[in-house]
Amino acid sequence: MPSIFSKIISREIPAHIVYEDENTIAFLDINPVNPGHTLVVPKEEAPNILESSPEVVRHLLDVVQKIAPVIVRATESDGCTITANIGEASGQSVFHTHIHIIPRKYGDGHIGWSQLNPSSNELSQTAQKIKEMI
Ligand code: 5GP
Numbered sequence: 001m002p003s004i005f006s007k008i009i010s011r012e013i014p015a016h017i018v019y020e021d022e023n024t025i026a027f028l029d030i031n032p033v034n035p036g037h038t039l040v041v042p043k044e045e046a047p048n049i050l051e052s053s054p055e056v057v058r059h060l061l062d063v064v065q066k067i068a069p070v071i072v073r074a075t076e077s078d079g080c081t082i083t084a085n086i087g088e089a090s091g092q093s094v095f096h097t098h099i100h101i102i103p104r105k106y107g108d109g110h111i112g113w114s115q116l117n118p119s120s121n122e123l124s125q126t127a128q129k130i131k132e133m134i
Contacts, residue, residue, distance in 0.1 A: 003096035005041045023056065024063045033110060036075035036103040040064050047095045048086045060099060068101045077103035
């Protein structure tokens with residue numbers, strides 16, 4: 001069954017499309033965090049960015065790099081957050097690869113995550129585990 005984003009690509013359901021090429025589409029998020037919040041989506045379906053092919057991801061990032069500064073300018077923003085949720089635990093709700101471009105303004109209230117304060121030893125152990133597995 002096609003994802004909701006594939007239905008947007010095939011024009012089965014409407015969206016406010018801001019960019020499209022052969023491989024990629026970008027449209028406004030239906031529930032934006034800030035005005036101009038855009039989803040950049042490969043036309044080839046995969047559950048998330050880690051499972052899309054490297055070629056697809058490269059092109060996706062090219063498009064993000066091209067349109068994010070334009071979105072920031074068009075919305076008269078001060079910057080943007082570029083993010084991708086991977087898996088339900090991260091808050092992913094649509095399992096078709098996508099990157100969020102969220103325009104940001106000073107004082108918009110979308111403060112970051114609460115952060116831990118680990119010891120140097122804890123950081124070393126975590127880094128070691130990751131290095132061993134890469
Ligand atoms: P996720 O939670 O998977 O990282 O992001 C999915 C995003 O897709 C959400 O921010 C949600 O608002 C958006 N979304 C879900 N359904 C639709 C839809 O039908 N149209 C549009 N334009 N955005 C959608």
